[in-house]
Amino acid sequence: MDPVIDLESGGTTSEEDAPPKEIVSESQQSRKLFGGVWNGFLGIDGSARGLDAVNNSCNSPASSVDDNGEFRGQESVGLLEKRLDVEKPKKKGSKKPPKPPRPPKGPLLDAADQKLVREISELAMLKRARAERMKALKKMKASKTSSSSSSCSSVFAMVVTVLFCLMLILPDRTVVFDVEGTLLRSTNTFHYFMLVALEGGALFRVLLLLLLYPLICFVNEEVGVRVMVMVTFFGMRRSGFRFGRSVLPKHFLDDVGLEGFEVLREAKGRVGVSCLPEEMVEGFLREYMEVEVVVCRRLKVVGGFYVGLMEGDHGRGRGLGLSGVGLGDVAWVGSSKKAALHHVFTQCKRRPKPLIFHDGRIAFKAEPLPTLAILIWVPFSLLLSLFRIHVALFVPYNLSIPIFAFTGMKWRLKNPNQNQTNDLKGQGQLYVCNHRTLLDPIYVSASLNGGGVRAVVYSVSRFSELIAPIKTVMLTRDREEDRRRMESELRSGRGLVVCPEGTTCREPFLLRFSPLFAELTEEVVPVAIKVHVSTFYGTTAGGFKSLDPVFMLMNPFTSYKVEFLEKVKTTTGGGSSIDAANHVQGVIGRALGFECTSLTRKDKYMILAGKSGK
Numbered sequence: 001m002d003p004v005i006d007l008e009s010g011g012t013t014s015e016e017d018a019p020p021k022e023i024v025s026e027s028q029q030s031r032k033l034f035g036g037v038w039n040g041f042l043g044i045d046g047s048a049r050g051l052d053a054v055n056n057s058c059n060s061p062a063s064s065v066d067d068n069g070e071f072r073g074q075e076s077v078g079l080l081e082k083r084l085d086v087e088k089p090k091k092k093g094s095k096k097p098p099k100p101p102r103p104p105k106g107p108l109l110d111a112a113d114q115k116l117v118r119e120i121s122e123l124a125m126l127k128r129a130r131a132e133r134m135k136a137l138k139k140m141k142a143s144k145t146s147s148s149s150s151s152c153s154s155v156f157a158m159v160v161t162v163l164f165c166l167m168l169i170l171p172d173r174t175v176v177f178d179v180e181g182t183l184l185r186s187t188n189t190f191h192y193f194m195l196v197a198l199e200g201g202a203l204f205r206v207l208l209l210l211l212l213y214p215l216i217c218f219v220n221e222e223v224g225v226r227v228m229v230m231v232t233f234f235g236m237r238r239s240g241f242r243f244g245r246s247v248l249p250k251h252f253l254d255d256v257g258l259e260g261f262e263v264l265r266e267a268k269g270r271v272g273v274s275c276l277p278e279e280m281v282e283g284f285l286r287e288y289m290e291v292e293v294v295v296c297r298r299l300k301v302v303g304g305f306y307v308g309l310m311e312g313d314h315g316r317g318r319g320l321g322l323s324g325v326g327l328g329d330v331a332w333v334g335s336s337k338k339a340a341l342h343h344v345f346t347q348c349k350r351r352p353k354p355l356i357f358h359d360g361r362i363a364f365k366a367e368p369l370p371t372l373a374i375l376i377w378v379p380f381s382l383l384l385s386l387f388r389i390h391v392a393l394f395v396p397y398n399l400s401i402p403i404f405a406f407t408g409m410k411w412r413l414k415n416p417n418q419n420q421t422n423d424l425k426g427q428g429q430l431y432v433c434n435h436r437t438l439l440d441p442i443y444v445s446a447s448l449n450g451g452g453v454r455a456v457v458y459s460v461s462r463f464s465e466l467i468a469p470i471k472t473v474m475l476t477r478d479r480e481e482d483r484r485r486m487e488s489e490l491r492s493g494r495g496l497v498v499c500p501e502g503t504t505c506r507e508p509f510l511l512r513f514s515p516l517f518a519e520l521t522e523e524v525v526p527v528a529i530k531v532h533v534s535t536f537y538g539t540t541a542g543g544f545k546s547l548d549p550v551f552m553l554m555n556p557f558t559s560y561k562v563e564f565l566e567k568v569k570t571t572t573g574g575g576s577s578i579d580a581a582n583h584v585q586g587v588i589g590r591a592l593g594f595e596c597t598s599l600t601r602k603d604k605y606m607i608l609a610g611k612s613g614k
């Protein structure tokens with residue numbers, strides 16, 4: 001193949017074309033190149049080819065290298081070397097051919113030609129220098145990348161090694177660990193304080209925390225925590241603070257790193273040391289991480305109100321409750337390089353104890369930027385909520401559904417063609433669904449194109465009842481009265497939606513199904529419902545229930561999946577209504593992949609609000 005010579009470059013620039021070192025050294029290259037230029041074309045050696053020869057050499061490279069391998073033209077060095085490469089093996093085996101006669105010497109070039117050739121050679125030098133610079137830069141870049149990735153992988157390798165060692169030595173030991181440094185993945189605790197401020201509904205605390213965020217980042221951890229405690233808790237009533245058990249555990253659990261969790265699981269005993277106030281972190285550590293002793297400071301209280309300060313030392317943790325434990329039985333797990341470690345922690349999906357109930361309105365991680373975005377979003381979301389309520393009330397189903405979808409409320413429906421009349425007695429069909437939000441019956445009704453379906457509700461606010469686009473039947477928790485009300489609805493031939501859990505559950509669990517529905521009819525249609533909200537929870541145990549629909553409809557995005565399952569006979573097996581209710585619970589649980597429990601509404605309200613929830 002004919003090689004191509006780049007006149008403009010006067011040499012090779014790409015790495016592929018660069019000469020192998022063992023053939024021609026760089027100084028040799030330039031010597032040959034420029035020597036060749038002067039000797040070959042400028043006729044110093046007596047040749048008379050002039051610029052025509054330069055032009056010809058583009059198409060006829062052979063003319064620029066003589067048979068002795070001597071450079072005769074302004075060839076690319078790469079070309080010369082390629083030729084040498086090819087010719088070398090031949091020379092080994094064969095005798096060196098006699099030198100051909102030198103070409104006749106021609107007249108010297110005139111000044112203009114000389115200038116042009118000089119310019120060409122200067123250009124070649126510049127190009128080569130640039131190529132060298134590019135090469136050096138590339139090398140530097142490559143070495144930088146490999147050093148940063150190697151530092152990252154070395155931190156990871158270090159963590160894995162330390163974890164492995166810990167797992168070997170921990171089974172017989174009590175582990176004293178730094179909660180923020182080894183268990184949680186977040187690099188700071190700001191979003192926990194912000195969450196408390198948001199849930200408390202105090203806008204000035206939220207704004208002040210946001211304003212102080214740069215300062216909090218700048219000062220050391222201890223000072224930062226003290227500032228956040230002051231802003232978040234000053235003047236808050238002690239008796240009203242339940243977030244440590246009802247709201248924060250969910251957010252802490254989402255933040256647990258798998259690596260720290262694995263280490264703790266192996267230990268015989270666990271002592272958690274935290275810089276956060278005991279009121280915030282203790283519930284999570286004891287209830288969900290099986291930590292026996294929590295070492296942290298309590299918030300100071302004066303006259304039933306927090307004053308925004310913490311006790312001076314980790315007083316309540318003193319002694320660690322480790323009496324009888326020898327020093328050799330205790331291992332400390334902590335890190336002075338928290339920031340480095342947090343980057344290699346992976347999210348832990350497993351939990352020693354499942355979290356079934358949690359409260360609060362905030363469904364996002366309250367970092368500064370998302371919080372700021374939500375604050376800006378709130379006025380618009382209130383308008384959006386109002387708009388959606390109006391659509392639900394005044395626009396027919398077939399029109400309202402696309403409008404809702406357009407405003408961010410996604411809805412997926414499976415097997416909706418259910419006849420609303422019971423096959424067996426001609427009475428209304430009973431739809432039994434799991435309970436995620438107070439919109440569940442509305443979605444079931446919408447799936448059936450309305451058709452006069454009614455919803456059985458318990459303990460919903462007057463406001464929710466007023467704005468509901470379907471008729472509601474309020475239960476009283478008097479079994480006979482409730483039976484009478486539901487039977488009369490079914491007798492009228494209308495479909496009836498019932499949520500036998502009696503309360504909503506946000507996590508993938510089903511509460512016990514109250515068996516009353518199984519005593520009213522011989523067949524029911526189980527309906528499986530899954531919901532996702534992006535920003536706010538539309539349910540509450542300890543807050544204002546009237547705001548449930550407002551918060552639900554303030555979400556920029558929600559997704560609802562409604563699946564109508566095969567009809568179930570409540571008389572199958574001749575068992576009791578309790579068996580039938582458990583059977584329906586199992587059918588829905590399997591369809592959703594949720595775990596069935598025997599927990600009740602009362603359990604939920606006792607855990608989250610400290611009351612029975614009647």
Ligand SMILES: O=P(O)(O)OC[C@H](O)CO
Binds near residue numbers: 502
């Ligand atoms: O507020 P919840 O979560 O107890 O749910 C109330 C229900 O909508 C009862 O029908």
